[in-house]
Amino acid sequence: MPAIQAKGLERRFKGDIKAVDGIDLAIEPGEIYGFLGPNGAGKTTTVRMLVTLLMPTGGQALVAGHDVAKDPSAVRRNIGVALQEAALDPLMTGNELMLLQATLQGMSSKLAKERSVELIERVGLSEAADRRVGGYSGGMKRRLDLAMALVHGPSVLFLDEPTTGLDPSSRFQLWQEVSRLRTEGTTVFLTTQYLEEADQLADRVGIIADGKIVAEGTPDELKRESGASHLEINLAEGCDPSTAHQALAKIGAPEPAAEQRDVRVRLTDENAGVADAVRLLDDAGIMVEEIELVRPSLDDVFMEKTGRHLEGSGD
C-alpha cells in the first residue's frame, strides 16, 4: 500500500479559486518524492491537506494508510512535518522545543530526552541546544525543525521547501540529512522550487502548475522525455559552420545557433558525446575553440510542460 495516496484531491478557496485541482498521487514507502513547482502552483496547499492542516474540498487522500479527512489524528501520529519558514519560538531553546514536540507526540519523558539528545547530535546542534532559538542561523533553525519532525520516528515526513533562503553550505547539510532518511526507509514528501534539490534528492518528481500535476517520473525519465542532449560548439576564426554541420551529421541534426561562428547540434545518437564530435570535426579540418555538451534539465521539462521557467531554476 502506498505511503501517500491521493485521488482527485482538490481544494477550493473563496471565490471558487481552485488552488489544487484534482491531483492523483501514489508514493511508495521509503520513496523520496520531490514536488516541484513555482510559488502559487499549489504545492503548499497540497502539503497542508496531506498533513491535515487543511480540509480537502474534493477527492480523497490517505497518508500512512489513514484518511486525512476521516481520521486526521491517526495521520498526525504517523507523520513528521517541517513546514515553510521553520516556525520556531525564538524564546525557547533547541532542547526545550525538542522536548515539547516529543511530549506533544505522546512520548514518555525518558524516551523524549533520549531521542532529543540523539537527534540534536545528529543534526549537529549539540553545542547550541541550550541556547535560545532566536540566536540560531537560518540553517540551524532548519536542522532543528527537521530534528523536531523526526523526534517520534514518523513513517512519512513532509518537508515544505526546507532549504528556501538557505546558503549553499546549509542547503548541502540539509540534503545530507534527507539523503540519510532514504537509508532508514522513511517516506519523504519534499516540496521545492529548486530544480537541483529535486534532481539530487528525489527518487521521483511531480511537477505541479496551476493546481494540476503536469508531469511525473524519475528525474532521468522526465529529462529524457523532454528531448535529447545537444552540443554547443564555438568554432575557431575562419572555420565554416556548414562544413561543421556536414561533419557532425552522423551524430546529430543542426539547430539554429546564436552566433555566426557557433554551431548547435541536437544529438540523434544517444551514445555520442564530446569526444566523437571533436574527432569528426578534426577529421574535417575544423578547429574548435570551445565545445559543451548540454543535457536537458528539469527546467527544460518544466518549460516544455508549462511554457515557462521555474523561479528557482537559476539557483
Add this chain to the structure above:
Amino acid sequence: MISATLALASRALTVALRRPQYLMPMLVFPSLLLAVNSGGLSQAQNLPGFPPVPSFFDFQIPAAISQSLLLGGVGTGIAVALELELGFFERLVAAPIPRSSIVLGRLLAAAAIAAVQVTWFLGLGMIFGHGVADGFIGALAVYAIGCTAAVGFAGIGLTLAFRAGNASSVQGIFPLVFVVLFLSSAFFPVDLLTSPVNEIARWNPLSYIATGMRAPIIGYGGTKAFLEGLAAAAGVAIFFGVLATHALHRRLRMG
C-alpha cells in the same frame, strides 16, 4: 490530553517569563495608576455612602489587580496571535493532540501568571503597611477570584486572536480595557457612580469580580461578595473558554 495541556501551559509560562515586555506592562501600569489614584483621590473615602475602609489604597488594590488581569488577557491574545502569524501555531495543530488542550494550556498559564499578579499587588500593599483584613484565608479568596477571572480574560484574548489572526488587531482592544474598568465598580463603589454608568456597572461582571476581591482585603462585604465575585469570574471563564475553543475550531475549519 493532560500531559499535552501541561506541556503547553508550561511552555506558555516559560515564554511569558522570558518576555519582560509582556509581563512588565501588566504590573507597572496598574501599579502607577494605583499610586496616582490612592494619592490623589483618597478624599473620596470620606464621601457619604463610601464603605468603611482602612484606607483608600486598600480599596484601590482590587482595581489594580483587575486592570492587571485584563491586560494579561490582552497579552495572552497577542502572544497567540503572534504564534499564528509566525507559524508556530501550525506546529501545535499538526501534532496529535486534542485541539482543546491548545486552549486549556493557555488558560492554565494565564491562571498561573495571575497568581504572580495577585502576589505582586498584595505584596505592594504589605510593603506599604496594608495587609489583607481577612488574613490568610482572605488572601486565598483573592487568589481564587483573581486566577479564575484571569482564565476568563485570557479566553477573551484567545477568542480575538483566533478570530482576527493577527497581533495588531488584538492589540487594538487595549483601550477597551480602561472602558470596561471605568464602567464597573472597580475604582468606585457602584452607589457613588451616576446614571447610566452605575446601571452598566451593575451588569458588568468585573464589578462583582473587583468587589469580590475587595471584600477580604478591606474586611467588608463578607462571604456574599466573595461568592458573587467567584461566580462572576467562573461565569466569564466558562463563557469565554468555550467561545475561544469554538473560535479555534472555526479557524481550523476555515483553513
